[in-house]
Amino acid sequence: MAQTKTEPVAERPANLTQFEFLALNSALNLADGHARQHLTPGQVRIVDELPALWAESVKSPVEEVEDAAHRAFLELLGQHGYRTLAGQVLSCYSSSVAMEILARSLVTVSDSILLLHPTFDNIPDILSGVGLRLVPLEETRLHEADLDPAVLRSVGCVFVTTPNNPTGRVLPPDRLRALAAQCAETDTVLALDTSFRGFEPASHYDHYAILDESGxxxxxxxxTGKLWPTLELKVGWLISAPNVGLPLADIHSDILLGVSPLVLSMIRRFAEDAAGGGLAELHRFIAANRRTLQEGLAGVPGVAFPYPGSRTSVELVDVGDRPALEVWSALRQRNVFTLPCQQFHWATPVEGEHRLRLALARPPAAIAAGTKALRHVLLGD
Incomplete structure (x- = not known):
């Protein structure tokens, strides 16, 4: 395996976030899934409104600011059924903080969790970090048929990422309905991470209505952090059923008092802009960057795109026979950063040994330059 001059592959980062951290100062950072494209004209106007949003946030009750923000965001994405859940929406600094609160809550009532495989590795890291035993739920199994009731009864929770990161696969309404019914029958908590929902219209059906009906x-x-280039000003919401039976609010209060009303107001305005055409514009932007990547790698021996139906802001690339870490290392020498995929496959890392994940929420010029560099590396130029 090729060695970089600055860091031997043997000393590679311990997790995917550390890989992403290495890329933060590069103009060709195609590693993390956060939005780093340029602001649209409508979004520039929102940034110009920040002094007025500050004044508005100071004068408004925090509850009103929060309600307006999550209503604008969730209804943008078709989630009208959440409205019946007054008092069940907890605002967090990020989805990772929400995940930590969920994990600490689950471990008070269970010692194990059925977790989607593959998925982004900070999810299994956070869950296992509080002492939960992880049981892999293969993605193909999830989509094909009902789960084994005995397995469901043996765990305290089923955790599903939809759309999944990195595959982009969406749990369709019929499968969510069936899974929720099984969880009701076995008294198993069903947890969903929907962080990439905004990119995929197929996931805009009303999850909350189905979950509520299931009992x-x-x-x-x-x-909100994946959709808009807001310089890490974002919100993660932790939303739960009234009968969830977990100490979510208590643990939330252990970690934070609340999220900045200014950030909540800004998110509301970005959601309103998206509802006025910005979301469709974003979908076209990501689709164009995906075409640039796929067309730029056309004809490279061994290259494949294993999830051609994905519409999320990341793309998996199968790099053929070469180890993904070797390709990542060669790209790093060119100051181009991607993510090798072994750690997405947290239970069987070998399954991701020949795949890279590239972020698409970037300026088109960065996608084109990164694609060109990847092509050269794969062809041995």
Whole structure:
């Protein structure tokens, strides 16, 4: 395996976030899934409104600011059923903070969790970090048929990322309905991470209506941080059923008092802009960057795109016979950063050994330059 001059591959980062951290200062950072494209004209106007939003936030009750923000965001994405959940929406600094609160709550009532495989590795890291035993739930199994009731009864929670990161696969309404019914029957908590929902219209059906009708105990993590280039000013929402039976609010209060009303007001305005056409514009932007990547790698031996239906802001690339870490290292020498995929496959890392994940929420010039560099590396130029 090729060695970089600055860091031997043997000393590679311990988790995917550390890989992403290495990329933060690069103009060709195609690693993390956060939004780093340029602001649209409508979004520039919102930034110009920040002094007025500050004054508005100072004068308004925090509850009103929070309600307006999550209503604008969730209804933008078709989630009207959440309205019945007054008092069940907890605002967090990020989806990772919401995940930590969920994990600390689950471990008070259970010692194990059925977790989607593959998925982003900070999810298993946070869950296992509080002492939960992780049981892999293969993505193909989740989508094909009902789960084994005995397995459901043996765990305290089923955790599903939809759309999944990195595959982009969406749990469709019929499968969510069936899974929620099974969780109700076995009294298993159903947890969903929907952080990439905004990119995929197929996931804009009303999850909350289905969950509420099922009677199961459920939790949903929502995230604004993937959609808009807001310089890490974002909100993660932890939303739960009234009967969830977990100490979410107590643990939330252990960690934070609340999220900045200014950030909440800004998120509301970004959601309003998205509802006025900005979301459709974003979908076209990501689709164009995906075409640039796929067309730029056309004809490279061994290259494949294993999830051609994905519409999220990341793309998986199968790099053929070469180890993904070797390709990542060669790209790093060119100051181009991507993510090798072994750690997405947290239970069986070998499954991701020949895949890279590239972020698409970037300026088109960065996608084009990164694609060109990847092509050269793969062709041995």
């Amino acid at each position: 199961c105990r459920w939790v949903v993590i929502e995230d």
